[in-house]
Amino acid sequence: MKISQYYKFRLLPNQEQEILLNQAIGSARFVWNQILAKSFEMFSKDEYIRYETLEKNLVPLKKIPDCSFLGKTYSACLQQKIKDLAKAWLKFYNSKEHARLKENKRKPKKPKFFKLADGAEIQLRPLMPRFKKKSDGEQSFRLPFADCKVLGDRLSLPKKTGWIKFKKSQEIKGKITSVTIKKICGFWYVSFCTNREVVEPIHPSKSAIGVDLGVKKLITTSNGQVFDPINSFKTNQIKLSRLQRKQRKKVKFSQNWKKLNFKINKLHHHIANIRHDYLQKITTTLSKNHAMIAVEDLKVANMSKSANGTAENQGKNVKAKSGLNKSILDQGWGMLIGMLEYKQQWRGGLLVKVDPKYTSQTCSECGHVAKENRQTQAKFECVGCGYVANADLNASRNILSAGHAVLSVEGGCGKGRPKKQKASEIREEVA
Ligand SMILES: [Zn+2]
Known part of the structure; x- marks a missing residue:
């Protein structure tokens, strides 16, 4: 079995290295935007957009005197950016992606337009790649590993960047294929994409659990275990809404507005880090102990569940959730299931997604289904x-x-x- 794994570490460049990294990020963004503009021209002429045709624009772009700075950075990262752009267009051409978007029923956004060279405008459709801004919270560039070296907790990039230290919190297993450098809210990160071949694992345990995801209790398992949402989340949430209120009073895009924007992004990043860390820990615990984990299929549950949640929570103890709060929670659920999915795969376990219909109204003893079974948020009475x-x-x-x-x-x-472990081998340990 082939395992692909990402490893992400804090990167600690010195001042000179930071200049080079910033240059690479700026150049990569510049190339993305320039080539994206070219691809919109192609799109308006009904040309199919793919990497080979996009890439042809890079050399002429580098030859423009005003763009000579592109020659100063890692050339491979520019090509990688064009590859990413081609991938983004591929996503746009994929009808399955559009179907998925429809399923999620997001609120339609205000239409945006792009002005073509001849003055005509095209409307930017959903899933089309967008222009990148310097103020985006997250910026990155990627290099094939062939151009880089790793020695202990140091990373070497081409172009005499020298050895850059990173906080190596765990050993990197497998063969590194690419290196991505990210700058998120002023913090630098490096992530290594790796591949390795392993013997098909067999999960050591034979137990199975069902997992219910919720707002007040993040996870309730069928054997009675409860994982609460993290506490620090709430305090940060208050901080966040305070900053957002402040920002609303400022003139949009003014210096003070931008300063607050940076603070907000940074706090978002901090919250995301805490959540990510916490989810990693609980998913590892669950995946280590149970061969089969059943969860609700969020694709279907997503909207209805959060809507129910607010209707049921219109009570005394839970304040109405803001749109943002909810979206963070939703995102957390998706991330949690994603982590369980790959961790189960690595350990030879199973993750089974089930139809969320009636899971809260059905009696787990006799199977009776009725709305009346659920008198309050917390209590079930058949x-x-x-x-x-x-x-x-x-x-x-x-x-x-x-x-x-x-x-x-x-x-x-x-x-x-995995076919080796039969489903019939997995038995529920606790009734
Ligand atoms: Zn019953």
């Missing part, structure tokens, strides 16, 4: 058999049995799942 339980626990038990049902239909050999 009108059929009188079974009383914590609502989240009841839901997670339903998710687990739905997971078992999915497996028995698929025979445990669904697409992309």
Whole structure:
């Protein structure tokens, strides 16, 4: 089995190195924007946009006297940016991506336009690549590893950048294929993309759990374990809304507005880091201990669940969630499931996604389905058999049995799942 893994570390360049890295980031962004403008011209002429045709624009661009600075940076990172751009266009041409976008039912944004050389305008459609700004929170460039070297906790890039230190918090396993340098809110990061071949793993445990995701309790498992959302999240949330309120009073794009914008981005980044770290820890715990994990399929659950959540939470203890708060939570759920997915794969376990319909209204004892079963947010009381339980626990038990049902239909050999461990081998340890 082939495993691709990313390793991300803080990068600690000195002042001179930072100048070179900033140059590379600026040049890569410049190339992206220039070639993107070219590709809009192509799009207006109904030409199919692909890497080979886009790349032809790079040499002429470098020859323009005003663009001589492009020659001063790592040339491979410019090509990589064009590759990324071609990939972005490929995404735009993929009908599945558009179908996915429709499923999510996001609010339509104000249409944006691009002015072509001949003065005509084209409307920028959803999923089309966009221009990058210097003020974007995250900027990056990528190099093939063939051009770089890693020695201990030092990284060497071409063009006499010298050895740059990074905080190596774990060993890098496998063969590094590419190196991405990122600048997020003034912090530098390096991520290594690696590949390695491993023997098909067999999960050491035989237990199975259902996992219910929620707002007040992040995770409730079918064996009664509860993971709360992180506490520091809330305090940062208050800080964030305070900054946003302040920013709203400033003139847009003024110096003070920009300063606040930077602070807001930085706080966003900080919150994201905390969340990411926490999610890594709980997903590792879950994945280590359970061979089969059943979760609700968020693609379907996403919208309905958060909408229900607010309707049910219009009570005393939970304040109405702002749009941002919700979006962060949603994002957290998606990230959590993504982590579980690859961690289970690495360990030879299974992640089963089940239909979220009625998981909160069904009685996990007798199977009776009724809205009336759910009198309050926290309590489940079956009108059929009188079974009383914590609502989240009841839901997670339903998710687990739905997971078992999915497996028995698929025979445990669904697409992309390890075939060695049969679904029938996985048994629920705790009822
Ligand atoms: Zn019942």
